[in-house]
Amino acid sequence: xxxxxxxxxxxxxxxxxxxxxxxxxxxxxxxxxxxxxxxxxxxxxxxxxxxxxxxxxxxxxxxxxxxxxxxxxxxxxxxxxxxxxxxxxxxxxxxxxxxxxxxxxxxxxxxxxxxxxxxxxxxxxxxxxxxxxxxxxxxxxxxxxxxxxxxxxxxxxxxxxxxxxxxxxxxxxxxxxxxxxxxxxxxxxxxxxxxxxxxxxxxxxxxxxxxxxxxxxxxxxxxxxxxxxxxxxxxxxxxxxxxxxxxxxxxxxxxxxxxxxxxxxxxxxxxxxxxxxxxxxxxxxxxxxxxxxxxxxxxxxxxxxxxxxxxxxxxxxxxxxx
Numbered sequence: 001x002x003x004x005x006x007x008x009x010x011x012x013x014x015x016x017x018x019x020x021x022x023x024x025x026x027x028x029x030x031x032x033x034x035x036x037x038x039x040x041x042x043x044x045x046x047x048x049x050x051x052x053x054x055x056x057x058x059x060x061x062x063x064x065x066x067x068x069x070x071x072x073x074x075x076x077x078x079x080x081x082x083x084x085x086x087x088x089x090x091x092x093x094x095x096x097x098x099x100x101x102x103x104x105x106x107x108x109x110x111x112x113x114x115x116x117x118x119x120x121x122x123x124x125x126x127x128x129x130x131x132x133x134x135x136x137x138x139x140x141x142x143x144x145x146x147x148x149x150x151x152x153x154x155x156x157x158x159x160x161x162x163x164x165x166x167x168x169x170x171x172x173x174x175x176x177x178x179x180x181x182x183x184x185x186x187x188x189x190x191x192x193x194x195x196x197x198x199x200x201x202x203x204x205x206x207x208x209x210x211x212x213x214x215x216x217x218x219x220x221x222x223x224x225x226x227x228x229x230x231x232x233x234x235x236x237x238x239x240x241x242x243x244x245x246x247x248x249x250x251x252x253x254x255x256x257x258x259x260x261x262x263x264x265x266x267x268x269x270x271x272x273x274x275x276x277x278x279x280x281x282x283x284x285x286x287x288x289x290x291x292x293x294x295x296x297x298x299x300x301x302x303x304x305x306x307x308x309x310x311x312x313x314x315x316x317x318x319x320x321x322x
Contacts, residue, residue: 002044004125006033007134014130022051026107032133033124034140035109036119050107052101054102069102069199077104078213080202083195084116084148085155096195101141108137110144118147132150135202138214149228156235161179163239179250183290188241271312275305295310
């Protein structure tokens with residue numbers, strides 16, 4: 001689906017032209033326009049290099065999903081790829097939503113293969129208040145990016161809840177169940193950092209370098225979005241360290257439990273060794289062995305074995321082995 005919004009500085013009235021009007025809008029510097037392609041068909045995607053005349057490499061980046069954010073300068077416009085994020089409680093993982101943007105002197109083009117909450121919210125703002133589009137396309141870009149960063153917060157809150165649950169499992173009564181969850185969470189936080197770090201660099205460039213397409217008075221707003229993303233990046237680093245600590249604690253607890261088991265088995269084996277020696281000696285099939293035909297020999301041997309057990313248990317207890 002393609003949605004087109006345009007506004008003239010003279011009339012200051014929001015209009016929704018048709019596709020055939022796009023070439024005229026590109027040439028008319030007195031008009032600001034926004035083209036939003038949401039879940040576009042192949043025919044609608046052809047508008048990018050057809051009516052809009054964007055570079056084939058940029059169009060190819062739109063069609064093919066990119067795993068990493070990027071920013072390219074094509075002279076008359078800049079092309080950027082950013083990712084929104086959501087944490088699915090059902091699948092218990094971060095899912096990213098790619099958003100491709102073209103920013104020119106008097107236009108903004110957004111391309112996304114699935115609905116984006118940040119774009120949806122900004123679209124509603126433009127309809128209610130056309131000044132968002134009239135102010136400048138870079139202000140519209142800021143509005144979308146700011147809304148996207150705001151959407152990171154609920155995802156991080158859900159992730160925090162899961163980290164707290166797995167931490168409780170590790171230090172509670174179900175540590176074995178927690179291992180797979182800890183490893184899964186570490187994988188998700190690494191995936192999030194692979195998105196955030198390059199995206200943070202893009203916001204830094206937007207707030208310092210792109211003067212041709214972003215007004216200097218708007219740099220401070222993009223720096224605010226950059227600061228927001230820096231905080232999210234730092235939070236992701238904290239979660240990574242916490243999960244590493246939880247994993248280390250799990251391995252330590254597992255090692256301690258294994259040591260306890262081994263110590264118990266060692267004590268049992270040590271106690272049984274002299275008893276096994278006695279039983280082995282008196283189990284030999286010689287006819288002339290001392291004490292074999294003693295009337296109370298059986299009970300004497302059992303008594304000696306019991307005394308050995310008691311003495312060895314006393315020694316182990318004195319050494320605080322159990």
